[in-house]
Structure formats: C-alpha cells, structure tokens
Amino acid sequence: MKTTHQFFIGDARKNNKIPSESVDLVVTSPPYPMIQMWDEVFAGQAPKIQQALKKQDGLLAFELMNQLLDRVWDEVYRVLKSGGFACINIGDAVRTMNDHFMLYTNHSRILNYMLKKGFTPLPAVIWRKQTNAPNKFMGSGMLPAGAYVTLEHEYILILRKGGKRLFQTEEDKLHRQKSAFFWEERNQWFSDVWMDLKGTVQKLNEKDVRKRSAAFPFELPYRLICMYSTHGDMVFDPFLGMGTTMLAAMATGRNSIGVELEKNFCDPLLSRMKTAVEVSNSRISNRLESHIDFIAQRIKSGKPIKHINTHYGFPVITAQEQNLMIHNLSSICQTGDCSFEVTYSDQPQDEFCHIWQGDKMINDKPSQKKKPENSIRKPVQLELL
Numbered sequence: 001m002k003t004t005h006q007f008f009i010g011d012a013r014k015n016n017k018i019p020s021e022s023v024d025l026v027v028t029s030p031p032y033p034m035i036q037m038w039d040e041v042f043a044g045q046a047p048k049i050q051q052a053l054k055k056q057d058g059l060l061a062f063e064l065m066n067q068l069l070d071r072v073w074d075e076v077y078r079v080l081k082s083g084g085f086a087c088i089n090i091g092d093a094v095r096t097m098n099d100h101f102m103l104y105t106n107h108s109r110i111l112n113y114m115l116k117k118g119f120t121p122l123p124a125v126i127w128r129k130q131t132n133a134p135n136k137f138m139g140s141g142m143l144p145a146g147a148y149v150t151l152e153h154e155y156i157l158i159l160r161k162g163g164k165r166l167f168q169t170e171e172d173k174l175h176r177q178k179s180a181f182f183w184e185e186r187n188q189w190f191s192d193v194w195m196d197l198k199g200t201v202q203k204l205n206e207k208d209v210r211k212r213s214a215a216f217p218f219e220l221p222y223r224l225i226c227m228y229s230t231h232g233d234m235v236f237d238p239f240l241g242m243g244t245t246m247l248a249a250m251a252t253g254r255n256s257i258g259v260e261l262e263k264n265f266c267d268p269l270l271s272r273m274k275t276a277v278e279v280s281n282s283r284i285s286n287r288l289e290s291h292i293d294f295i296a297q298r299i300k301s302g303k304p305i306k307h308i309n310t311h312y313g314f315p316v317i318t319a320q321e322q323n324l325m326i327h328n329l330s331s332i333c334q335t336g337d338c339s340f341e342v343t344y345s346d347q348p349q350d351e352f353c354h355i356w357q358g359d360k361m362i363n364d365k366p367s368q369k370k371k372p373e374n375s376i377r378k379p380v381q382l383e384l385l
Helices: 036-043 047-054 058-079 106-117 170-178 183-189 219-228 244-251 263-300
Strands: 002-009 023-028 080-090 093-097 100-104 119-128 153-161 234-237 255-260 329-336 339-344
Touching (some): 002 263, 023 058, 023 219, 058 080, 058 093, 080 106, 106 119, 183 263, 244 255, 244 329, 255 263, 263 329
Parallel strands (some): 002 255, 234 255
Antiparallel strands (some): 093 100, 329 339
C-alpha cells in the first residue's frame, strides 16, 4: 500500500490547485480570532481589522477576522465530496477591550456560518486543554462577583457535507472493514469530552517565523482521521502549519494535501518528515498493545470474548473488528519539493501475532522479538477453548 502527500505555500482562500469534490475529510485548526498572538496575521490581510483593534472595537474586529475565515470555509465546502466530513478545532477567546472584559465565541460564529453554507452539524467534541499556569484564574481573586472561570477547553466542530457516505463497491467495503477501530477505542474516541489530550507548544527558531502555541497535539488529528475516513482517502488541511495533520494522515494510511500561508514553515515541516516513520509506528504499536491489555483485563474479569481478528489472531469484541489491520510505515520518500510518497507493510506486525490458548491468552504484553518461524496459530475453535 502507498499514499501520497503534498502541500502548497499560498492562501487557502484562493486555492485552485485542489479539484472540487476531491477530498474525503478536512481536519484543521485555523488562527483563532481575538487571540492577541494572531492579530498581526489577521490585520496583515485586512487593514480594517487593524483599525478596529486600534479603536478597541472588539466586536467589529471579531466579525472582520471571522469573515476572513469564511472564505476558507467556502473552499472547504467546494473541495469536499458529498458525505465528506469537516473537523474544525477552534477555541474561544477572552479579551479586554476598552476596559471591558468579554468572551468571543469563535466556535458558535463558525458553526453559524457553516450552517448557512449547507453543512450538517453533528455532535461536537470538547477537549480539555488544561494549564497549570498560576495566572489562569481571572478577575478578583477570592472576592465574589468579579472573578471569571478558566477557559481551558476547545471545540472540535464536526460537520458533514450532504447525506451519509455510501460504501457501494466491494473494494470500498473492504477498505472500510480494514480501517475499523477497536471497540474500546470507539468508546473513548466517540465520547463528547476528551480529557486525555494535552496542548503542545511549538517554538520555531527561524527569525522570520512567528513563535506560536499550536495547541494541536498529534493525537487529535490521528483520532479524527481514524474516526471519519478510511484507508486511501484524501485528507485536507487548509491551515497546515507544522504539518501535524499530514503526519497523522501518513500514520493512518490516508493521502493528504495541505496549504500554508507562511513560506517559512516549509523547512520545519520538511524536517519533521525525518522522524515520521518512527513516530507513526510507535503510535501504532501503542494501539495494539493497549488493545491486548484491554482484552487481558476483560478475560481476567470473566467477560466473554466472541470474535477473533483474522490478521493478528487476537480476540476482539465485535465482528466488525475481525478484518481490522493497522499498517506499519516502511518508508517515506520525498518525490518533490513539497511532496512525499509513503510505503506501508502489507503484513501484520509479527510481535502481535500470537498463539492464544486457554486462560493464558495474552496475560503478558507482546514481546518485541519476532515470533519463531515455526510458530503456527491454532485454529480459531481451539483458541477460544
């Protein structure tokens, strides 16, 4: 299996390099309106924003910034296929303008515009971006009626273009089956509140590149891509930044394309590709080990196991997981200035293919050594005894 990945330096509002209805999934996180670190980026594209900020007119600046983002959402709608999803990570902002402190609700402003475009809104995810900073509490300290609660969460808006996606051909159905996730992952990922993600800070040393807090951990796009696309799908990020969405697409066996406004992100993005194979395969091993630990605990507690995965031979909870396979990355080859090709292994990872028998099924974590060549899995009927 192979996937291709490409990014362009340019303005996502004026993108004519991506054909209409060619993208299966959009995963992105735009600059947040009314967060001060983004003022220069927004004002550089619309002088009226700078004027509004100078006059301390917060509501006008908020609306003008979001109007710039609206043009990107127009492009997202254009390139998405019918049945495709858009997942937008966005945080609200708090700010004092003219001595007036208030919340600027970016998530609701974007959601309202997407509704007007024709998107179908689906239940969103709230993820906790906790901080231990001593100044996170705002207002009058311990005195009532003048303090404000912390703002330590962000939203992932989930939107669909058109009706449900159909998988009509046998090939499409097979891709969908192999792209399944584990039952216990479903229970965690499809919860509306994620408490286990932590924001990340990316400090870029290049003098012409802004220092910024990305707050976009690898796990976030990794989960969303697993949840809303299948192997071989095309993933698009119109605010590519350091390329985290592209790396997550590589790790999940999807194709990807991205656009980034700032050309100085190009070199840092390219340098991240050097560790992409290692990072991706580490996350894949973690998924498989976590599943084995989960099954071990389930067996220990006496709960039933009814199904066996056909590729790995380990137990799974549902029949939908029987054909699940997570492909390791074999190599990444740079095919152009801003393009890559990823090659994947077509075989399941040896260290996770075991002989499961009796009450000793997976009581130990898998060894990192390859299984002996003469090791043969017992038939499913014996494995379940």
